[in-house]
Amino acid sequence: MFWIKKNNDPAQSKKSIAKFIDQMKTNPDFSHFHHEGKQFSCWISFIVTLVDLEYVHRDLLPALYSDRVHSIEDIAKVLPADKLIRTKNLSEIQSGILDGSLMIRESAHSKECLLIPCMKKQSRPVEQSETETSILGPHESFVESLETNINLIRSRIPIPQLKVEELRVGKISRTRVSVLYVEGIANKENINTVIQRISDLETISLISSNMLYLMISDNNHSIFPQFIDTERPDRVSGALYEGKIAVIVDGSPNALILPSTIVEFFSAFDDYSLVWMLASAYRLLRLFAIGFSVISSPLYVALLTYHYQLVPKDLLATLIVSRSSVPYDPIIEVLLLEIMIELLREAGARLPTKVGQTIGIVGGIVIGTASVQAGITSNILLIIIAMSALAAFITPNYRMATTIRLIRFPFIISAQLLGILGIALCFMICVCHLLKLTSLGHPYIEPIYPLRVTDLKDSFVRLPLNLQTQRPLFLRTGDKNRANPQRVNKKEGKHSPDIDE
Amino acid sequence: MKHFMHLIASITVLIILSGCLPTSVIDDVLIIEAEGVDYIGGNKVIGTVTMPNYVQSSNPGSSGAGLPTTASMIRYLSGTTYDGKSLVDRFQENGQRALRAGKLRVMLFNKGLAKHGLRKQIDLRNRDPEAPREMNLAIVDGSCKKLLTAIDYQTQIPIARYIQDMIEQNNKQNYPESTLESFLYAYYGDYMDPFLPVIRKSGDHLETIGLALFKSDKYVMELPSNKVFIFKMLFQKFDQGVYDFEFASQKHIALKNVHTKVSYKVKNGNSTSPDIYAHVSINAQIIQAYPKSINKTMGPKIEKKIEKHMAAQAEKLVHMLQKKQIDPLQLGQHVRSHTRHFDGKSWYDRYPNAHFHCTVDTTIIQTGISD
Structure with a gap:
């Protein structure tokens, strides 16, 4: 941490290349030695744990030992490497070495050096997506390596217009953040906003894209997520083709898609692999499920506490009988079960996978039925809570x-x-909050308010692709049409009879 | 910060004050399902309320939790009070738990009270925000208390639900709808009078025996069960119900109504004797007939006969209503809606003199599978 402070101090910066090496020498993985050749001798410094040792030993050092090298300039000619940097700039040298470059200096006191990037990246292979699983669609998911992630996207968008802008975030961590967009489609204003927000960040370190999400979101007091984060490269590419912007952070296996509207959070990418009727039906099912999930247990509390009039007459007996042995008010009963389910979920997420499954079964079946038998919750409520959790x-x-x-x-x-008035008030507060919420300055509940009929075609329902010839209106894309609507909807050509007919 | 403090303060106030709200947790209140009022003279009534008595089922999931608390709840309360007193208030002090009228299904009045007048009872219900508008009202031939508290019924389900089920299924067939809402409409509306079904306890079951017709809030006469079809046919369009037609002595034909429609036309609406033309078209199905009384050639003949008979019955019915000076068919409304500058003040004097003409158009669309 302190070497950056020193770097900021101009009085000390002249000395500091030697000081920097002295400082680094205390680390056991810093290698700093003098190379004495027949024609050429130099000082070589690198961090062993960061560089690709195999490359260094197989390609780099043999090239240095070869007879053709007489001076530092010759290295560039013999070395099978690109991006060699010659510099005197200390901060560049520091970040080069700490990024995994090899530094070559002619003498121990020379200020100029040659940086040879030979970084080794630890990365797991591309694997199946875990959080957003897909049945019909591709199974690839992002990994922690930025290069691999960009590779996954580039292979899906093979055009020169796909721009990758790299930024560095974090005063110390200098984490690489890539902003991806398709030039000509993505709105320039949006791009500038994203780049400005990221580059203006005042932060010491950036570990993951989730941190970045929290820092650049429009309203970080909102419980609603404002940008979609996905681990699926196909979803990101689809969004880029729509004119959105993707942000990938080095070291995070997911990408942020900006801007997003609320309906996009309820559409799975698998919807695009199904016929539009089925996809629409599943989207509506999801919408119903969300309404049910949010409203069911509050409604249970409200109806059973205040509005017994609204309980259907045939349900009354069932409810009363199942509640008759419960000593608590409905609110206590509901909170008890809700918190229990919440505990199960949290425990299931934190425990190792194999134990987690057991906990899920034990919790769901054993505790649920036991609590009903013990008479602390009614069995109707158990069904409601379990269904809403699902x-x-x-x-x-x-x-x-x-x-x-x-x-x-x-x-x-x-x-x-x-009672129900309370639910209505709470709903009102929610709606007001959603109305005010923006994602990258665009209204969050966009196809609903402000109403955009063209965008409704791919919101709660997904109409057939030949009707979806326009990119989302709210993105204000450079090219509003995906395809020429006339040609998409053109009828079949004139039928010419086959020779048999 | 000030903003934030305001928010905290308002939430605190909301939470603290809402503790004062009266709750009615579903199993901690006595939900009244039926009220019965018997008139005993001198403005005194016997009121009866019944509460459902849900017995704990032998559900294995909910056993082992001690005694079910609803099984031991009281089943009904009964006592004298004055006419027009809210029974919920009257019996609150007898209640095991708080009484609530929000789930009231049926309200019964005996014939004595109906003759005395339902004015106060109707006002009470109309004022009550809790009482559901779709509850059924009915007149009891006999004592409401006996009907509500008897324990010798065949069915085990609560009596209120038994009564409501019976009234509701009848309302879908021969009987016109009789909820609190429709009663209030006919009671408070101009140029119309309300009606209610009449029920009776007969041995170990209940039965609907006719339609009680009112002059404003007072009982005037009872329409027997076999005339109710004609009444409903003139009152509204409907699509269920059976009419039994005796076309010759001891020879019956039963029509199952597939669809009937009634339309009214009025001439000389402001004259001393307005002409009211009702046209009923019936699509019916023969479900029962005297053997060999109906076949392809006989069909049109029978149709003609039925039409003639029904029109005569309808005219007879209206004539009777005119004589009693009651208008449950809401003919006054039809006249008003067909007449410019309708003279409402003199309508009640002119109504008995009105000429009612009825034409019926019957179409037999099916005579059964044996044809």
Whole structure:
């Protein structure tokens, strides 16, 4: 940390190349030695744990030892490497070495050096997507390496217009952040906003894209996620073709898609692999599930506490009988079960996979039935809570799913306070908040308000692709048409009879 | 920061004050399902309320939790009070738990009270925001208390639900709808009078025996069961119900109504004797007939006969209503809606003199599978 401070101090910067090496020498993985050749001798410094040792030993050092090298200039000619940097700039040298470059200096006191990038990247191979699983679509997902991720996207968008802008975020960590967009489609204003927001960040370090998401979102007090984060390269490419912007952070296996509207959180990418009727049906099912998940337990509290009039007459007997052995008010009963389910979920997420499954079964079946038998909850409520927990996870986006899990608690409390009026008030507050919310300055609940009929075609329902010839209106893309609507919808050509006919 | 403090303060106030809201947790209240009022003279009534008595089922999931608390709840309360007193208030002090009228299904009045007048009862219900508008009202031939508290019924389900089920299924067939809402409409509306079904306990079951017709809030006469079809046919369009037609002595034909439609025309609406023309078209299905009384050649003949008979019955019915000076068919409304500058003040004097003409158009669309 302190070497950056020193770097900022101009009085000390002249000395500091030697000081920097002295400082680094204390680390056991810093290698600094003098190379004495027949024609050429130099000082070589690098961090062993960062460089690709195989490359250094197989290609680099033999080239240095070869007879053709007489001076530092010759290295560039013999070395099979690109991007050699000759510099005197100390900060460049420092970040070069710490990024995994090899430094060559002619003497121990020379200020100029040659940096040879030979970084080794630890990365796992491309694997199946874990959080956003797909049945019909591709199974690839992003990994922690930025290069691999960009490769996955580039291979899906093979055009020169795909721009990758690299930024560095974090005063110390200098994490690489890539902003991807298709030039000519993506709105310039959006691109500038994203780049400005990222480059203006005042932060020490940036570990993951989730941190970046939290820092650049429009309203970081909102419980609603404002940008989609996905681990699927196909979803990112689809979004880029639509005119959106993707942000990838080095070291994070997911990408942010900006800007997003609320309906996109409820559409899975698998919807595009199905016939439009089925896809629409599943989207509507999801919408229903979310409504059910948020409203069901608050409604239970409100109806059973205040509005017994609204309970259907045939349900009355069932409810009363199942409640008759429960000693608590409905609110206590509901909170008890909700918190229990919430505990199970959290425990399931934190525990190792194999134990987690057991906990899920034990919790769901044993604790559920036991609590009914013990008479602390009614069995109708158990069904409602279990179904609403299930329905909450029908949301394809994990961030949104957690929001939906949590948003019901204020609803439950307000249902206890004021009955259905309380639920209505809570809903109103939610709607007001959503109306005010923006994603990259664009209204968050866009196809609904402000109403954009063209964007509704791919929101709650997904109409057939030949009707979706326009890119989302709210993105204000450079080219609003995906395809020529006349040619898409052109009828079959004139039928010429076959020779048999 | 100030903004934030305001928010905290308002939420605190909301939470603290909402503790004062009266709750009615579903299993901690006595939900009244039926009210019965018997008139005993001198403005005194016997009121009866019944509560459902849900017995804990032998559900294995909910056993082992001690005694079910609803099984031991009281089943009904009964006592004298004055006419027009809210029974919920009257019995609150007898209640095991708080009484609530929000799930009231049926309200019964005996004939004595109906003759005395339902004015106060109707006002009470009309004022009550809790009482559901779709509850059924009915007149009891006999004592409401006996009907509600008897334990010798064949069915085990709560009596209120039994009564409501019976009234509702009848309302879908021969009987016209009789909820609190429709009663209030006919009671408070101009140029119309309300009606209610009459029920009776007969041995170990209940039965609907006719339609009680009112002059404003007072019972005037009872329409027997076999004339109710004609009444409903003139009152509204409907599509279920059976009419039994005796076309010769001891020879019956039963029509199952597939669809009937009624339309009214009025001439000389402001004259001393307005002409009211009702045209009923019936699509019917023969479900029962005297053997060999109907076949392809006989069909049109029978149709003619039925038409003639029904029109005569309808005219007879209206004539009777005119004589009693009651208008449950809401003919006054039809006249008003067909007449420019309708003279409403003199309508009640002119109504008995009105000429009612009825034409019926019957179409037999099916005579059964044996044809």
